[in-house]
Amino acid sequence: MSSSADDLYDFILVGAGSASCLITSRLSQQLPDHRILVLEAGEHIRNDPKVQTPGLAHTLQSNPIYDWQYSTGLEPGLNERSIKHPRGKLVGGTSAINSHSIVFPNYEWHDRLAKGLLTDAGVNDWSSEGMKECYARWQDENSQTKANHDEESPDRVQTSFPRSIDFLQSQWMRVFEDFGHTAVATGFTESSVGPVMVTNAIDASKGERSHAGTAFLEPALKRGNVTLRTGVKVDKIVFDKVLTGGKLNATGVRYTHQGEEHFISGREIVLCAGVFESPLILERSGVGSKEVLAAADVPVLYELPGVGENLQDHLNCSLSFETHDDVPTRDNVYRDPEVQKAALLEYEQSRTGRLSEGAAYSFAFTPLQMLETQSETQQLTEMVRHLVEETSSPSLQAQYAFIQKTSENPHEATATTFMLRTQRNRDTDSLPKGTPSIVPGNYVTVVAMLAHPFSRGSCHISSDLSIGPVINFNYLSHPLDTEILARHLRLIERLFQQPTFLAMAKPGGRRLPRSFPHPISSLEDAKKILPINSATNYHPCGTCSMMKEELRGVVDERLKVYGTNNIRVCDASVLPIIPRGNILTAVYAFAEKAAEIICRETKASCQSD
Template structure:
């Protein structure tokens, strides 16, 4: 939109945060306490949806996705590696962002991931700030566990997300940990720590005292709004950042505010510092509309180039997963019957409404495992993969990719680190409906247990950029399975699941000659070629996009430095999933919260002695 007919608002804010998602809500909470005399404005394109039972009820999370009231409904361009499928990527359309519509699971990165990012991707000045020891408190501060052995009575004055363990483990959840114990891989803790392989029972972002979802909007934004120095504007679409014409003495752009649309009007609001928290698709789009990004992309969109930064919108990654299901013995309880039976679904709603208990009071997945391929591969199979990885990493000519791939290579070579985060679902799962005849039922008869392998650190990279019409949603492409090592590692994890099914614990709960899923391959995997054929038709996203404004050195294609400040600017930061340079193992929300905690530390140091800790 041209800079004409602009309403210039007189007030100047100390901080303007663009977006009220997971990271933003935490940042606002902490800054409202630690910098009480600073004025903070949050601009959110969605709405502040409060006391909505669809959001509050844990078991209704999947009903929020694809619902335009709660979800921005992003979708990729056709993905060649998935037989041309377009993949939906739900993103939360409300205060709290995607933490308000996700499926609750709380999974932490490992020390090695942080240490390698700090050592290999940052400058000398950032390494100490971002290594695992410096990040430990950041991973602790954002949550408090409300059930299980880690319950804390004294949680201090900071706001927290509330997490909890399942109220009781059912048969399958108990057998999950036993299955890995019989392999000699038992783990007992779930937090941010050094890697070890084995099964864990994780928490979910659910307040067990209420049986309700706990998300960034309720945990962080709502308390912050009561402190008097925070203003929240919803229904606001930020167009771009406004910069002063003159550069700093160091040649940097200085932001003076942001342009946004609200109720048909075009506005400019002034700010001393701007923090983009608009998410993995929108944060790079705002930078591009502001004139920061790849010259090729900006010129195609007719945007003047203010600072050429080719990494903006690049480096897009996601956790792709694939699963196998086997039919269980009739006396093993699963969730399948309720999926098929509307009357049982109504009964669950009644139980939840009366007592906040039952299936709807829990998240779908508490049973996870950190799995290395060495767990069930022969030494010769592992060595074959290691040699393949070595050859392809050394062959890579792009400096950024070569550095990132070298980090992933270390994970693959380590028997104690996860090449996939594996989890169990107590029901059937199949993603191959597009490859089945029209009219194929959504569910099959029988009760199933499903094991899902989520590729921990993919090699494939995609992009998210504004189109020739910058007012439209970004053009998103992940290029799933475009790198041959992703195909190789994922196929090997399918074989690992098959071998797990043959071990005593799973063999004891599986129906002899029972059904197998996916439906397009209804029999055990007998070879890697079998597994590779399944990947394009049965793989799905785990909804963990990241990397488009990566925290890396600028010469490696980074967009923000170790202070999360956009290169070429003096006072613009980014903090959301887009800054994660390499996707961590497992669900990424814990890392997003921890990075938000770290940027608050950075901001308060920059603010000087007038700030205070919570």
């Protein structure tokens, strides 16, 4: 094993994903005299048209050049399907392969997190008031007319609205107006109900994807105090044999590069390896559940049973209706290769057209009370209260009480709902072999994404350390997820009966999913659809949760791993309860707060020395 006595870094960041790139940027600016090392298992892929072109995002997922291609075990709640979970295999992480939409958490989520799951010491940092600047700092909204944008703000992700609002996007706003809900504010705000036009992580001045690698790490690498090493697989954290202050003290990390083992020394380790890999690195290092470590023959250095637990994801389900032939959906791209060629040519010539934009801008924050009767709402409220009271685990009791407040508040979304201007087929596995993946016609699809699921899963090392993580989400394992998501399918059906959508629907037109090609007439209809037509929104989080240790948390309010002096975690794994909407906004904001805390503590330590 090779090592160098001179190779001592102040900070070693494991992973070069969304959070790591941002933290590196901030540390390189604010701590210019400190040496920073970033270790990335993937590669630094620059100037790749597939990454840069917004409309080609779908070609990156499942492509082994760009995607680690994780998948779950067989999920009983989803008809024993194994669910793919793409994660970015390049600098920038999943922000470099995702589908761009920018949806923010709400104030209430942060306030409940800070006051209900953390000690009093964390309230100021993690409440909505303490996080406002963090949500504002990482992004910069822009338009295609803004010039030299990179020079003006090189350390922010560029976000933008669509260049123009098309027919279906305007109709999305109108369908909510049909029953009294006007557009609500985007961004990090208090909860509100209704439709919202969101931005996408696209630099409109270039018509290109804006991700963490380009926005944060590229500028940081030019400052002289940051070193990036790619193709590096971190095996474990190495600790002093003697405890310091009764806690483990990390001396560095052991990693493999091109088949050779290396050791690198660091004063502080920040794990940013992602929701699936950060817990595995802790477990391989001897921090985790004694049962999991014993099965893998790893000595327990600090027992922390929450490592790898509390795994959550946004499950979604959709309904589609066929529109009149003259409604301008985007289904023609599936049917006509010439449409695809024309779109690519337009993009190459002018960076305009459908390939210059993301797939989804039309969202809505939808509590069930929006279209439920009072008796329907009361029935669910009583069911939630009963099942939460039955919960025996202190950790789940705290989390479920958090979600219960959301479900009872008519101003908070129990699902984030969004519109796709095309058909969506997620039930192919349940249909006869050879069934075409695309159906004829033009479609509007509305998707309900369960805001705060009750189901919990896990991600752990295998007893065979040479294979990847063992991932199980246990989708729909908690009965309330089925109850709430089924009710949101019923809400979508009621949306379809509003005048705006009815005017677009083709008389006698097809309905999707094909496995249930009829309007939903009962809650039982909706429940039957869930196992065969539900899908992930690719928002895994929670495996190194920031919670009190007695609640099975893994990191404290300073993002320090319990039982250690100098290891932090910051990526999607630290989100203790999944926020509404797409989680990337929260990951960036948590990274801003992590950098803020690290800089504050480092500067205080330097002054005391």
